[in-house]
Amino acid sequence: MSIKINKLEIENVKRVKAVKIEPSANGLTVIGGKNRQGKTSILDSIAWALGGNKYKPSGATRDGSVTDPFLSVTLSNGLVATRKGKNSDLKVTDPSGEKHGQQLLNSFVEELAIDLPKFMDSSSKEKANTLLQIIGVGEQLYKYEHEEKELYNQRLTIGQIATQKKKYADEQTYYTDAPKELVSASDLINQQQAIMAQNGENQRKRDQLANIQQKYAAKGQEIEQIKAKLAEAEQQYAQLGQDLQIAQTSAQDLQDQSTEELQRNIQEIDEINRKVRANLDKDKAEEDARDYSNQYDTLTQKINEVRQKKTDLLANAELPLEGLSVEEGDLIYNGHKWDNMSGADKLRVSTAIVRKLKPNCGFILLDKLEQMDEDTLKEFGDWLVQEDLQAIATRVSSGDECEIIIQDGYVSGQDNTPPEPPQPKQEAPQQEAPKQWKAGEF
Ligand SMILES: Nc1ncnc2c1ncn2[C@@H]1O[C@H](COP(=O)(O)OP(=O)(O)OP(=O)(O)O)[C@@H](O)[C@H]1O
Ligand SMILES: [Mg+2]
Numbered sequence: 001m002s003i004k005i006n007k008l009e010i011e012n013v014k015r016v017k018a019v020k021i022e023p024s025a026n027g028l029t030v031i032g033g034k035n036r037q038g039k040t041s042i043l044d045s046i047a048w049a050l051g052g053n054k055y056k057p058s059g060a061t062r063d064g065s066v067t068d069p070f071l072s073v074t075l076s077n078g079l080v081a082t083r084k085g086k087n088s089d090l091k092v093t094d095p096s097g098e099k100h101g102q103q104l105l106n107s108f109v110e111e112l113a114i115d116l117p118k119f120m121d122s123s124s125k126e127k128a129n130t131l132l133q134i135i136g137v138g139e140q141l142y143k144y145e146h147e148e149k150e151l152y153n154q155r156l157t158i159g160q161i162a163t164q165k166k167k168y169a170d171e172q173t174y175y176t177d178a179p180k181e182l183v184s185a186s187d188l189i190n191q192q193q194a195i196m197a198q199n200g201e202n203q204r205k206r207d208q209l210a211n212i213q214q215k216y217a218a219k220g221q222e223i224e225q226i227k228a229k230l231a232e233a234e235q236q237y238a239q240l241g242q243d244l245q246i247a248q249t250s251a252q253d254l255q256d257q258s259t260e261e262l263q264r265n266i267q268e269i270d271e272i273n274r275k276v277r278a279n280l281d282k283d284k285a286e287e288d289a290r291d292y293s294n295q296y297d298t299l300t301q302k303i304n305e306v307r308q309k310k311t312d313l314l315a316n317a318e319l320p321l322e323g324l325s326v327e328e329g330d331l332i333y334n335g336h337k338w339d340n341m342s343g344a345d346k347l348r349v350s351t352a353i354v355r356k357l358k359p360n361c362g363f364i365l366l367d368k369l370e371q372m373d374e375d376t377l378k379e380f381g382d383w384l385v386q387e388d389l390q391a392i393a394t395r396v397s398s399g400d401e402c403e404i405i406i407q408d409g410y411v412s413g414q415d416n417t418p419p420e421p422p423q424p425k426q427e428a429p430q431q432e433a434p435k436q437w438k439a440g441e442f
Contacts, residue, residue, distance in 0.1 A: 001076075002361060003076050003361065004023075004390045005046070005075060005390065005392065007020070007072070008020065008022075008023070009073075010071055010072075012067055012070065013048070013070075014057050016041045016042060017038075017410050018410060019042060021042070023390060023403075024403070028380070028384055028403075029391070029403050030401055031403070032395050032405050033398065040394055042392075042406065044057050047115060047365065048060070048088075049073045049083055050105055051114045052105075068084060069083065072084075078094055079100070079105075092104055092105060109361055110358035112350075112357060113358070113365065128331040129329075131324065135319060136317065141313055145328070148310070155300060158292055159292075162289060162292030162295070165285060165288045165289035165292055173282075174279055175276075175279060178272055179272070181276065188262055192262045196259065199256055205250065205251055219237050220237070314326060320355060320356045321353075342371075344371050344372040344373075344376045344380070351364055351366065363389070363391070363392065364389060364391050364392075365392050367393070367394050368396075369393040369394060370395045370396045378401075
């Protein structure tokens with residue numbers, strides 16, 4: 001059974017003149033009123049009474065008060081915490097009259113329950129961590145997150161290399177007309193030499209023809225010039241005529257082969273081989289790119305697996321509020337991060353989380369509940385009841401949703417005159433008193 005605040009008495013603290021409140025044991029007790037009437041001063045007083053002197057307001061004593069502040073908080077476990085006197089010393093008394101101190105209060109008063117802004121103002125990561133610690137998966141989730149981050153960074157690097165490799169591969173030229181393997185020059189040179197040898201032979205024959213032609217002509221002239229040697233010359237001439245015929249016949253069908261194409265091929269070898277090398281380079285680059293792309297895909301799969309583990313971890317944990325979760329170290333409520341939550345949702349989320357920090361602490365102080373419309377307020381109140389949680393809240397309003405209205409440091413409707421010294425009971429007063437310890441009245 002968690003501990004609640006049964007009764008409050010506050011005098012001369014900050015804006016409060018004199019206030020007595022008996023909040024509802026469960027759900028909301030809304031302290032309403034206009035601005036600057038003392039609503040927040042009441043919450044500050046409770047925090048000081050239960051949280052220790054570090055919660056003492058800087059100007060604790062009400063201006064103009066001739067008496068010291070007085071605080072008294074009666075708790076459902078029977079403890080009464082009071083502060084009074086010049087130094088506002090704390091006294092904690094149990095039902096048997098035994099005295100205790102702050103330490104006992106600290107054992108069940110959750111600091112964030114009396115100082116919710118401390119939670120609300122903490123960073124998104126701190127809030128998420130608080131939640132994770134509550135649901136007991138903080139360490140495992142941290143491990144997964146660390147693992148995921150490492151894989152992610154690894155994948156990022158691989159991804160960058162893969163993109164560079166692919167770009168490099170794409171930039172390489174590919175020659176579809178080039179052979180798959182490097183070409184050797186020696187075959188072509190041998191062919192060329194054979195043809196050149198043949199052509200040399202042909203040339204020799206051609207030279208021979210020219211030579212005979214020349215001699216034949218010379219002999220003709222010699223016949224003209226040397227009549228005397230005509231017979232001999234005619235014979236020679238006839239002989240040469242025969243030789244000429246033979247030579248002519250032999251030279252008639254001679255045909256030279258061209259080495260042009262071979263020459264061109266030899267010249268192209270370098271170019272062909274350049275292309276072959278380029279193609280080999282491109283093949284290698286593409287293989288590299290494929291390899292990195294595969295590594296990237298493997299890492300993506302691993303990241304997804306870790307993410308799934310994280311999701312499962314949170315899905316199986318018991319969360320303090322439906323719709324509440326942690327994603328990538330951020331608190332998420334109904335799909336929204338803290339900075340995207342409405343003011344009402346922030347209060348609800350904070351309350352739900354703080355509630356679980358010290359389950360014995362059955363109360364929470366909530367300032368500025370005007371962030372909730374009346375429907376939300378009602379729904380929130382029902383949820384608090386269901387959670388067995390008492391919330392003492394303030395709201396700038398004088399509407400029906402407020403159990404108590406604070407005006408000029410007093411509870412509106414409460415007897416504001418200072419208490420009279422006890423009088424012997426004489427006549428029965430009008431039957432409306434004594435007022436009951438009831439929210440909003442005293
Ligand atoms: N020691 C003090 N004595 C008298 N008045 C004080 C003292 N300290 C603060 N105040 C005044 O109390 C008022 C604020 O009180 P408090 O915060 O309780 O009001 P509130 O009802 O919560 O107002 P709001 O609706 O604006 O939040 C201010 O006007 C402030 O100047
Ligand atoms: Mg206020």
